[in-house]
Every structure is written in C-alpha cells, then in structure tokens.
Amino acid sequence: GENVEQHPSTLSVQEGDSAVIKCTYSDSASNYFPWYKQELGKRPQLIIDIRSNVGEKKDQRIAVTLNKTAKHFSLHITETQPEDSAVYFCAASIKNTDKLIFGTGTRLQVFP
Amino acid sequence: EAGVTQSPTHLIKTRGQQATLRCSPISGHTSVYWYQQALGLGLQFLLWYDEGEERNRGNFPPRFSGRQFPNYSSELNVNALELEDSALYLCASSYRPGRGYTFGSGTRLTV
Numbered sequence: 598g599e600n601v602e603q604h605p606s607t608l609s610v611q612e613g614d615s616a617v618i619k620c621t622y623s624d625s626a627s628n629y630f631p632w633y634k635q636e637l638g639k640r641p642q643l644i645i646d647i648r649s650n651v652g653e654k655k656d657q658r659i660a661v662t663l664n665k666t667a668k669h670f671s672l673h674i675t676e677t678q679p680e681d682s683a684v685y686f687c688a689a690s691i692k693n694t695d696k697l698i699f700g701t702g703t704r705l706q707v708f709p
Numbered sequence: 710e711a712g713v714t715q716s717p718t719h720l721i722k723t724r725g726q727q728a729t730l731r732c733s734p735i736s737g738h739t740s741v742y743w744y745q746q747a748l749g750l751g752l753q754f755l756l757w758y759d760e761g762e763e764r765n766r767g768n769f770p771p772r773f774s775g776r777q778f779p780n781y782s783s784e785l786n787v788n789a790l791e792l793e794d795s796a797l798y799l800c801a802s803s804y805r806p807g808r809g810y811t812f813g814s815g816t817r818l819t820v
Contacts, residue, residue: 695740695757696742
C-alpha cells in the first residue's frame with residue numbers, strides 16, 4: 598500500500614552541526630517529494646521540494662537528495678540554528694494524483 | 710495573496726454530536742485536501758476534492774465526509790463524534806498539477 602517511512606523520529610544537534618532526515622517511499626510511480634516544517638502550534642510550511650527527474654536540489658542551508666532506484670530521499674540542513682528546531686515531515690505523491698502521503702515526522706532540536 | 714483560511718479555529722463538541730469544519734483555498738486553487746493530525750502524530754490523509762468532486766479518501770470511516778462548493782471552498786463533516794476524533798484538522802490547497810500544498814492554520818476539534 599501507500600507508505601512513507603521517516604527516520605529518525607527525534608534528532609538533537611548542536612548549533613552549527615548538520616542534520617539529516619531520511620525517508621523511504623513505497624510507490625514507484627511517486628514523482629514529487631516535498632518537505633514541510635511545522636513549528637509548535639503552527640501550520641506545516643513547505644520548505645523545499647524535488648521532482649523525480651532531479652537528483653538533488655539546494656536552497657541556501659537546505660538540500661534534498663533523491664535516489665529513485667532505492668526509493669529514498671533525504672533532507673540535509675547545514676549550519677543548523679536554534680530556529681531550525683521544529684518537526685519536519687517528508688511526503689511523496691501518489692501516482693496519477695496530487696495526493697501526498699506524509700511520513701511520521703522528525704522532531705529536530707538544535708541546542709545553542 | 711490571501712492564504713488558506715479555516716474556520717472555526719477551535720471547536721468543542723461532545724461525544725455523538727456532529728462537527729462541521731470549513732476551508733477556503735487560495736484563489737485559483739481548485740484542489741482541497743483534508744488531513745487529520747492527532748496530538749504528537751503525523752498527518753493522516755482524509756479527503757481530496759477537486760473541481761467539486763471527491764477524488765480520493767483515506768482510511769477513515771464513512772462518518773467522515775465532506776463536499777466542495779462551486780467556489781472551491783470545502784466543508785468537512787464528522788458525524789457521531791468519538792473521543793479519538795480529537796485532533797487538529799488541516800486543510801490544504803494546491804494549484805494543479807501538484808506544486809505542493811499550502812496549509813491552513815487548522816481547526817482544533819476537541820471531543
């Protein structure tokens with residue numbers, strides 16, 4: 598069935614270190630992979646996305662990589678800052694639809 | 710541009726009652742998606758509406774239903790409320806073909 602697995606569920610890093618969150622999807626026809634950041638009590642916000650015809654995308658301190666063969670994609674945050682602390686969700690589209698299936702989330706804590 | 714708006718912000722109901730949640734998408738967005746986010750958990754897909762029709766529904770019982778109006782706004786109805794229905798209900802809209810969702814601030818339903 599449609600499934601997205603996300604690891605780790607919690608991640609604590611020191612300010613300035615890098616953080617990596619990994620996701621695996623089940624639908625080989627998935628072609629769109631967004632990442633959302635949800636701060637406490639707020640709505641999820643799109644921070645970066647990647648399509649299946651691209652292997653890597655970068656936006657300042659944030660990058661996403663996609664391995665279609667292995668059905669893995671990852672979020673990389675470099676030079677982490679306390680304001681990066683939030684829950685991060687990965688998602689994958691379901692074939693022939695705009696429907697997104699979300700991972701279970703990663704709670705990232707960045708300590709000063 | 711106005712974002713996705715949801716109402717009410719909070720809703721308190723008792724077990725067995727019915728709840729109606731509303732969502733207005735971003736102007737020009739024709740697809741509306743509903744997700745349930747129980748406390749501390751991820752986003753569970755509920756329903757997807759596009760051009761006034763239900764396109765897909767998640768693994769939820771039939772007492773979760775909804776509709777989309779001609780102006781693309783949407784309603785989510787939850788009948789015969791149960792305690793485990795307490796959650797944040799998020800609405801999102803997108804401009805096809807799937808350029809990512811924009812979420813509303815959600816309705817927090819407490820049963």
